[in-house]
Amino acid sequence: MKKSIKKILLLVVLLLVVAVSLAASPYGEREIRVDGSIAAAVEQASPGDILIIPEGVYRESGITLKTNRITLRGEPGAVIDGEGNGHILIIKADSVHIEGLTVRNTGLSHVRDYSAIRLEGAAHFRVNNNRLENNMFGIYVSRSAQGEVTGNRIAGGGARESNSGNGVHIFDSQKVKVSENHISLHRDGIYLEFATSVEITQNVAIDNMRYGLHYMFSRDSVYSGNEFRRNNAGVAVMYSRDVVMNDNIFADNLGPASYGILMKEISGSEVAGNRFENNTIALYSEGSSRVRIENNSFKQNGWAVKIWANSTDNVFSGNAFIDNTFDVATNSRQHYNTFAGNYWSNYDGYDLAGDGIGDVPHRPVRLYSIIVERNPVSLILHRSLFIDVLDLAERVMPALTPETLVDEKPLMKSPLP
Template identity: 45%
Template sequence: TIEDNIFENNYFGIYIQRGYKCLIQNNKITSTRAKSQEGSGDGIHAWVSQEIWIKNNYISGHKDGIYLEKVINSYIYHNNSVKNLRYGLHFMFANDNVYVNNTFDNNNAGVAVMYSNNVGMVGNRFVNNWGDGSYGLLLKDISFSKIKHNIFESNTVAIFLDGATKIDFYKNDFENNGWGMKINANCMENRVINNNFINNTFDVSTNGTMVMNDFKKNYWDKYEGYDLNKDGTGDVKFHPLSLYSYLVEKNPSVMLLFKTFIVDLLDKTEKI
């Protein structure tokens, strides 16, 4: 157990190698010296470990707030990971883990889950992760996972999917982001159900011509259809992927036309 400690200006705050049934809780792990990713380690770093419990920690100023590589059956709960130089939380080859009720605020990017399976992500806040290439949540080659009841607010890209398959996105809130979801063409069999998309510049974007994913019963604030039978579901299908968002994905300089008459005309023409 590592509990109720203060770690200041260390290269690595806590480093665990081949750990088993470790508890890390109620620690404050901060650094004001790190100026670059190359010159800093992680706040909490675990490698080839299992059943690691990371609870109620505050982590700031490191490369990654929490980094897990080849870690299984672990639980990350109620941590605050803020103002880190790369990711608030970073998984690599880490299966069967859960993170719940954490806050990832103002990191270079919120959370990256890479080359992992069966990850549960529930009730977290991904906020204020802004900048070129910044994401609230990056999913790279991940499958069989659940993302539920999370808040994605004020991120450049709320969720970016690359090689992600068979993931359930359920009852998440996407608000005031540049992009709600960016889904690469190599992502398939994902389900996006009962989520709210509010005041995002683009709700959904892709780099391909075919989206092999399922969108159902979501709320879209850009919807302009009607509901004649008042059952709470629009009678005209909504298409969240606009032609303009596709053009921006292919040629970012087209973003210069945002909120111009040309784009308004393009949007209206699509709906005819």
């Protein structure tokens, strides 16, 4: 009787031990609390390890991670301070996961791109919920694939544009998800070059020195639900194709060369459901073709759409143009794009048929916008009665504005809330 109880007890204890060890590290992962140097801990780690970094300031830089399947997890208050020396964290392995860390003070250089977290040739990486402060580059993804960068708070040092880097920099990489980050005071908030299939969603880019998002030679990418505010030049999408830009907010991008979106040589893309408010130029298009611009709202911008004559086959429909100084501006009487079924707040036609579509076509290009295009100084006459008279005369008998740039079916009511 006594023996059997002992046996059962032993069995229970054994089972408990197994259960606890299984729960603690499923699939054989070890949890290691870093004590002292992170670089040393990273050096000794073996695949599958979870390195927990306790609260404290770690004055280290150039920490290089070369082992696959490592997790670096910062506890609240864990700070890695580079003290101005070069890169801070360099990842050259696959399936690495970095979360909860505060990384600050990379080096500054005119020649090298020092970054807080740098991924080189890494696949399946995850960089979540970190705070990056006062770095040259925040997260630098180079020649990597299939990763995600989410929930990070990235603030640059706010130095000059020439020696400041980008918040999230993606170069020659594929299938990267960048979402829910907050990026400010960097050169470009998010920068993409030669990237494919990148998804940029729900990010906020504010007060960056150049572009909120800068997009070069990239394709098949999506950016949606982001907010770009008060960046010096807004968002630039250049030399790319098949880009989807939906449901973003572009606001308060004000300045001599400021845009909501600058599109240069873009083809086969979609711009839909975005909100443009109080930008100097909301949408600027140069040499772009086959872009569908639908259901956007343009409110109180200086120029809602500035479209160069070398842009062709773009379609504007279902957009609402409300209280912009200039709804559409262009530089030629030749025009090869389509405007149909938009709402124009300064449309003065009527709807006798009662079908919600104005009976008189609307010409969104004011004569004054052409005058300003040729002689920018004439901007000083804005809102003058004389200019209103000129505009009216031109609308009655178009002589200088593009004949073909007409919305034949202007909406009587804004299609957007």
